[in-house]
Amino acid sequence: MSKKFTRRSLLRGTLGGTAVCMGLPLLDVFLNSNASAYASGARLPVRFGTYFWGLGLTDTPAGGTRWVPATTGPGYEITPELKAIAAVKDKVSVFSGFRAIPEGRANLVHWSGHASILSGVAPTASGSFDEASFDTRVADALGGATRFKSVDIDASMSRTPVSYSTRSGKTFASPEVNPLGLYTRLFGAGFQDPNSDNWQPDPSIMLRQSVLSAVKEQRQALMSTVGQADRIKLDQFFSSVRDMENQLAVQLERPEKREACNPPVEPGELPRGASVDVVNENTRLMARLLAMGMACDQTRAFNFVHTSGASETYMAGNSKIYHQITHDEPTDAKLGYQPETSRLAEQVMEGFGAFLEELDAVPEGDGTLLDNTLVMAFSDTGYAKIHSIDNIPMFLAGGAGGRHRAGQHIHQPGEPVTRVSLTAMQLVDTPVGEFGRGTMKTARPVSEVMA
Amino acid sequence: MQRKQAVLQGLLLAGLLLPALAHAGWTRSWVIEWNEPAMYYGADSGVIDPGSDCPAGTNPEIDWVEVLVRAGYSRAEAEWLRDPANPTRSPRNGQNQMAFRGEGRANVYTHPETYPDPGLTGVSGDIGEGFDLDGDPGNGFVSPEGERGIDNAFYRTLGCWKTYRGPHRLSGGALTFNDAMRNGGWTMVIVASGEGDDERNDDNVRVGIYLSEDKLVKGGNGEIVADYTFRIQPHQVFEGIFAARTEGGVIHSTEPSPRVVLRDPSFTRELELLQARLRLTMQADGSLQGLIGGYRPWMPVYQGWVDARGPVIESLTWVELPGVYYALQRGADYSPPGSDGERTHISYALRVDAVPAFVMEPDASREVAQVRSYRDVAEEDNYKAPFAGYVVNGIVPDRSGKYYAGPDAVILPPQSGE
Numbered sequence: 001m002s003k004k005f006t007r008r009s010l011l012r013g014t015l016g017g018t019a020v021c022m023g024l025p026l027l028d029v030f031l032n033s034n035a036s037a038y039a040s041g042a043r044l045p046v047r048f049g050t051y052f053w054g055l056g057l058t059d060t061p062a063g064g065t066r067w068v069p070a071t072t073g074p075g076y077e078i079t080p081e082l083k084a085i086a087a088v089k090d091k092v093s094v095f096s097g098f099r100a101i102p103e104g105r106a107n108l109v110h111w112s113g114h115a116s117i118l119s120g121v122a123p124t125a126s127g128s129f130d131e132a133s134f135d136t137r138v139a140d141a142l143g144g145a146t147r148f149k150s151v152d153i154d155a156s157m158s159r160t161p162v163s164y165s166t167r168s169g170k171t172f173a174s175p176e177v178n179p180l181g182l183y184t185r186l187f188g189a190g191f192q193d194p195n196s197d198n199w200q201p202d203p204s205i206m207l208r209q210s211v212l213s214a215v216k217e218q219r220q221a222l223m224s225t226v227g228q229a230d231r232i233k234l235d236q237f238f239s240s241v242r243d244m245e246n247q248l249a250v251q252l253e254r255p256e257k258r259e260a261c262n263p264p265v266e267p268g269e270l271p272r273g274a275s276v277d278v279v280n281e282n283t284r285l286m287a288r289l290l291a292m293g294m295a296c297d298q299t300r301a302f303n304f305v306h307t308s309g310a311s312e313t314y315m316a317g318n319s320k321i322y323h324q325i326t327h328d329e330p331t332d333a334k335l336g337y338q339p340e341t342s343r344l345a346e347q348v349m350e351g352f353g354a355f356l357e358e359l360d361a362v363p364e365g366d367g368t369l370l371d372n373t374l375v376m377a378f379s380d381t382g383y384a385k386i387h388s389i390d391n392i393p394m395f396l397a398g399g400a401g402g403r404h405r406a407g408q409h410i411h412q413p414g415e416p417v418t419r420v421s422l423t424a425m426q427l428v429d430t431p432v433g434e435f436g437r438g439t440m441k442t443a444r445p446v447s448e449v450m451a
Numbered sequence: 452m453q454r455k456q457a458v459l460q461g462l463l464l465a466g467l468l469l470p471a472l473a474h475a476g477w478t479r480s481w482v483i484e485w486n487e488p489a490m491y492y493g494a495d496s497g498v499i500d501p502g503s504d505c506p507a508g509t510n511p512e513i514d515w516v517e518v519l520v521r522a523g524y525s526r527a528e529a530e531w532l533r534d535p536a537n538p539t540r541s542p543r544n545g546q547n548q549m550a551f552r553g554e555g556r557a558n559v560y561t562h563p564e565t566y567p568d569p570g571l572t573g574v575s576g577d578i579g580e581g582f583d584l585d586g587d588p589g590n591g592f593v594s595p596e597g598e599r600g601i602d603n604a605f606y607r608t609l610g611c612w613k614t615y616r617g618p619h620r621l622s623g624g625a626l627t628f629n630d631a632m633r634n635g636g637w638t639m640v641i642v643a644s645g646e647g648d649d650e651r652n653d654d655n656v657r658v659g660i661y662l663s664e665d666k667l668v669k670g671g672n673g674e675i676v677a678d679y680t681f682r683i684q685p686h687q688v689f690e691g692i693f694a695a696r697t698e699g700g701v702i703h704s705t706e707p708s709p710r711v712v713l714r715d716p717s718f719t720r721e722l723e724l725l726q727a728r729l730r731l732t733m734q735a736d737g738s739l740q741g742l743i744g745g746y747r748p749w750m751p752v753y754q755g756w757v758d759a760r761g762p763v764i765e766s767l768t769w770v771e772l773p774g775v776y777y778a779l780q781r782g783a784d785y786s787p788p789g790s791d792g793e794r795t796h797i798s799y800a801l802r803v804d805a806v807p808a809f810v811m812e813p814d815a816s817r818e819v820a821q822v823r824s825y826r827d828v829a830e831e832d833n834y835k836a837p838f839a840g841y842v843v844n845g846i847v848p849d850r851s852g853k854y855y856a857g858p859d860a861v862i863l864p865p866q867s868g869e
Contacts, residue, residue: 061621099673104635104666110543159538273536312542314535319516320766321535323542328512328767330613330623333497386627389634390673414671 044365044372046401047294048138048428049302051377054311055326057081057393058342059383066342068096069409076409081345084353090407093449095394095420097413101439109387110309113380117417120436129169136167139301141430148299155283156307157274165303179267179285186293187263194255201252260364261296275316276347283351287358295362306351309380326384356397374400376424394420400427405451416440477650480642481739481805484675486716487625489580489800490606490615498617504576505611512769522552528862539854544847545762547856556858560761560845563773571774574610579603581800582728582744602798608782614768628716635666637714640681640810644821651700659822660691677806682815685825687832688712693729700733719755737807744800746785761845
């Protein structure tokens with residue numbers, strides 16, 4: 001095979017006597033030298049997702065707190081800023097005292113904390129991670145049998161879409177930012193009701209899959225003719241093609257019936273606005289859609305952003321945003337904490353409470369969807385007033401299909417946040433034995449919460 | 452890199468040739484784990500409450516709508532500028548249009564003189580920490596220990612600003628900047644060496660304060676761990692050498708150091724001190740606590756706050772930056788010899804808490820045995836300010852061009868149908 005490929009080349013094959021072709025990404029080789037448990041007996045699937053909110057929870061300089069329970073182990077008490085999770089407290093483990101360790105790198109405000117949790121290493125620059133976010137590993141492990149390997153959602157109503165999920169560390173996922181967009185993705189064109197008695201394979205999907213198969217020979221030929229840089233690009237490209245092939249293959253199989261699947265009606269448009277009441281309402285609606293998307297087995301992995309690191313949210317009618325209040329509000333001498341900040345933190349946590357309630361409202365098997373899900377929730381800071389990355393609030397919620405011994409408070413001051421990340425990965429059977437780099441590298445999950 | 456290696460080899464050679472000449476009778480070393488401007492707090496509790504220092508408490512929160520109206524904006528414009536739903540108000544960088552409230556809507560951060568002095572209430576109490584820098588006991592504060600003539604005009608000027616006010620280790624500014632330092636932002640070490648037999652009582656002591664590239668190490672309780680090892684980083688800018696003596700474990704400077712530069716726990720970065728003094732107490736647990744003071748140039752203090760994004764600083768810390776400019780100008784109390792007499796400097800003191808540490812020569816060949824200067828072997832300072840190129844004239848211009856701010860900016864959005 002000595003064919004010369006150019007930037008206009010297409011991978012070609014034949015399908016049923018008809019020529020089919022596929023375009024290619026821009027490769028260096030094209031440039032000049034100057035270029036720069038069901039009825040079938042199958043187990044109920046386990047799902048995993050991250051939930052992020054900005055600006056942490058309220059600590060006090062003197063060491064007090066509005067969120068860390070005084071007792072550890074099972075049966076922790078509900079503190080003021082945990083009120084929103086009281087209804088599902090027995091399904092939520094609270095992790096306090098864990099910290100991000102920058103190891104000589106600057107604390108990049110509103111970035112180093114969650115970058116460390118997700119990538120296992122303090123980042124060198126704001127806006128990028130030094131490693132892929134670990135949710136992608138979990139999605140690879142869990143998401144092969146679903147239509148979407150992972151779904152990214154941003155409920156923050158921010159000016160620009162927010163996602164912290166990345167495979168390269170440089171580019172981040174494009175999230176759905178409103179209920180209608182999420183509905184369209186999960187239940188719009190291409191959705192096949194698993195409970196339908198009239199299921200038929202979609203001819204258009206069959207055609208797309210066949211096109212990919214038809215060009216397979218030329219794909220292999222092209223790989224053998226390019227340099228290393230292009231091979232990396234092509235490998236990434238064809239990896240995404242393979243993902244697409246897998247997704248198409250999934251859609252060509254008759255899906256398992258899903259008792260809990262009850263496709264929702266199309267939602268209306270919500271008013272745009274980042275006030276906390278609007279964001280929480282958006283959170284609840286998108287959580288409801290996501291929950292049903294998982295009940296219908298459209299995806300088993302997700303990343304959900306409630307508010308960004310330097311949160312844009314605010315109390316309706318207040319001229320100050322939450323971010324500003326965390327910094328400028330003095331600690332009340334009598335109360336010992338920032339009262340307005342704490343009030344907003346409570347409201348932000350209502351979003352998390354609503355999120356969990358929606359997952360817990362979907363019956364599945366003997367329990368609920370939440371029982372078969374693990375949600376790792378975390379923020380970017382501990383004491384937001386000073387951008388502290390000590391004592392970052394973290395939670396594991398849901399039963400992970402019986403693996404998570406939930407309802408505990410784990411207090412381990414000074415331990416790296418990566419231990420919680422590793423715990424989450426192992427609870428959903430991701431094949432990983434250690435996580436993180438440098439001081440944050442760990443092979444020690446928090447075994448107390450693992451059944 | 453080659454130059455650095457050559458320098459280190461030279462230092463090693465010097466170390467091998469000079470041990471007999473350079474050997475001190477004793478050497479002690481520490482790493483700074485906390486530092487903050489010496490702002491005596493006169494209230495019983497909290498951080499903003501009235502006290503003997505600031506009888507009305509900290510300077511109060513500012514009504515920015517009223518500020519903008521006074522500056523010539525209509526009330527509707529002012530309220531829209533402060534509305535969180537206004538897309539021109541960045542949650543991270545603030546409302547850029549806040550800058551343009553000078554005469555003719557000039558930028559008040561770069562041209563504070565175009566804005567009438569809004570005032571900044573200073574300290575009215577009598578007690579202050581620091582040094583008698585001018586030798587006049589009739590001029591200045593009385594120290595908590597009763598020493599008269601304490602010169603700390605920086606405290607008198609800014610001590611009621613919320614950022615600086617609060618009990619030891621609890622003001623908002625101190626917490627913020629020390630957290631950055633303790634997370635690896637920078638490291639400064641202190642070495643004291645003497646020639647006598649008793650380190651607690653020695654008339655001939657030298658103290659060196661140096662930068663180190665080795666980062667502070669936090670323990671599980673969040674505190675800086677003692678007895679870690681730090682290499683001196685020779686630096687063209689950051690270094691302080693003091694002649695001193697010890698008396699009962701207290702290290703006093705014996706004469707002013709003409710010029711030292713420390714790493715400032717603020718956005719200013721450089722804490723240049725003229726006529727610098729120190730008074731540091733060796734504690735029974737091995738730690739070191741005390742003060743370092745002198746006259747610092749006040750304009751970089753103002754510029755540091757401007758460069759940290761004027762609209763953000765003003766909103767978060769409850770000051771109008773032109774008020775800070777005028778207050779520092781009024782409070783300045785020193786003209787360096789040879790200058791034209793303008794008071795360009797202001798008396799200042801820095802509280803320092805340090806824990807024992809091993810301090811090594813730059814090549815890590817051995818512990819530092821005697822205090823000396825390393826400036827002559829330092830590499831060029833290629834420092835780039837954290838907001839350089841990002842902050843322009845005190846604001847972060849919107850790169851998309853959608854949210855223009857300036858003297859001629861249209862403030863109110865077009866009404867529907869227009």
